[in-house]
Amino acid sequence: MMETGEFPAWLEVLLKEKFFNACLDHEDIKKNEKNILCIDCCLSICPHCLSSHSSHRLLQIRRYVYNDVLRVEDGSKLMDCSSIQPYKTNSSKVVFINERPQSRQFRGSGNFCTTCDRSLQSPYTFCCLSCKISDVIMRERGLYGFLRNCKFLHLTEDVTTTPSSTLEPTGSTRTSSGTGGNEGGGDMFLCQALACTATTEIVRKKRSSLSTSCRRVTTAVTQTYTEAPANFLNRRKNTPPQRAPLY
Numbered sequence: 001m002m003e004t005g006e007f008p009a010w011l012e013v014l015l016k017e018k019f020f021n022a023c024l025d026h027e028d029i030k031k032n033e034k035n036i037l038c039i040d041c042c043l044s045i046c047p048h049c050l051s052s053h054s055s056h057r058l059l060q061i062r063r064y065v066y067n068d069v070l071r072v073e074d075g076s077k078l079m080d081c082s083s084i085q086p087y088k089t090n091s092s093k094v095v096f097i098n099e100r101p102q103s104r105q106f107r108g109s110g111n112f113c114t115t116c117d118r119s120l121q122s123p124y125t126f127c128c129l130s131c132k133i134s135d136v137i138m139r140e141r142g143l144y145g146f147l148r149n150c151k152f153l154h155l156t157e158d159v160t161t162t163p164s165s166t167l168e169p170t171g172s173t174r175t176s177s178g179t180g181g182n183e184g185g186g187d188m189f190l191c192q193a194l195a196c197t198a199t200t201e202i203v204r205k206k207r208s209s210l211s212t213s214c215r216r217v218t219t220a221v222t223q224t225y226t227e228a229p230a231n232f233l234n235r236r237k238n239t240p241p242q243r244a245p246l247y
Contacts, residue, residue, distance in 0.1 A: 006142075006143070007143065008147065009042040010037065010038075010039045010040075010042045011079075011133075011147075012042075013037065013042050013043070013044065014037055014059075014097065014129075015097065015098060015129075015130050015133070017034075017037070017044045019033075019034055019035055019037075019044055019061045019063070019068050020033045020034065020035055020061075020063055020068070021033070021034055022034075022046075023045070023046035023048065023049065025046075025048075025049065026046055026048040026049070029048055031046075031047060031048075032046045032047075032048060033046060034046045035047075035060065035061045035062070035063070036049075036050070036053075036058055036059070036060055036061065036155070037058070037059040037060075037061060038053045038056050038057070038058055038059075039056065039057035039058070039059060039078070039150075039153060040053075040056040040057055041053065041056060044061075050155075057150065057151075057152065057153035057154075058153060058154055058155050059074060059075075059078070059153060060074065060155055060156075060157070061097075062094060064087075064089060064094070067096055067097075067098070067100055068096070068097045068098065069087070069094040069095060069096050069097060070094060070095055070097060070129065071092050071093070071094055072086055072092075072093040072094065072095055073092070073093070074153070074156075075095065075129070076148075077148065077150045077153055078147070078148055078150050078153070079129075079146055079147050079148060080132075080145070080146050080147075080148070081095055081129070081132075083123075083124055083125045083126055083132065084124060084126045084127070084128065084129060084131075084132055085113075085120045085121060085124040085126065085127050085128075086124075095128065095129055096127065096128035096129065097128060097129050097130065098128055098129070098130045099115075099116050099118075099127065099128050099130055099131055100118070100127070100128070102116075102118060111123070111124070111125075113125065113126055113127040113131055114126060114131070114135055115127075115131035115132075115134050115135055116131055132146075133146070
């Protein structure tokens with residue numbers, strides 16, 4: 001049995017593996033991205049590989065903002081995820097697995113990651129899982145108290161579908177709009193779409209009516225302009241000139 005102070009092989013795979021690449025064993029099948037980590041085999045697999053890992057401990061990897069994340073609920077069964085800045089998406093809290101690149105380093109007043117100086121919300125002290133692991137190893141010379149003994153870990157959702165949503169900090173005032181969100185959201189979007197369609201139809205009719213009126217006015221002016229010179233010429237030709245009376 002693994003000692004709690006050792007660095008487990010599955011954790012090394014979690015931190016170094018390139019997830020969401022195509023599975024070579026199922027490269028001809030759709031939805032073959034490797035988004036599952038088998039804890040017992042220390043191997044990344046795709047949803048089509050689940051048949052041979054059904055009795056193993058499985059950890060689903062998610063991807064948001066082009067970075068790999070874990071659900072706090074899932075990761076907390078294997079390790080201590082406290083003090084890591086969580087983000088909320090699809091009504092679930094997630095944490096980044098590895099450090100994200102920064103455009104520039106800025107150290108001002110506020111709360112920052114202990115390892116990489118990324119700006120964080122209070123009271124969190126780490127921006128991702130790898131930053132906390134680095135700090136724990138440096139301070140405690142091992143992973144004592146960080147790893148947890150989890151004998152059962154199975155997937156809780158359908159891994160063949162990957163939801164796309166906006167990632168937000170848990171302290172944000174905005175509400176997440178996931179696929180399983182408020183039931184009234186669909187009705188609201190439907191009403192907005194119908195209203196937009198009705199407005200577009202009204203504008204189209206007004207433009208069509210205005211275009212028809214402009215064509216009628218243009219035609220009438222053109223006819224008047226073409227008939228006026230002919231009448232004028234005929235009147236001058238048929239009417240004899242009037243002379244002034246002789247005194």
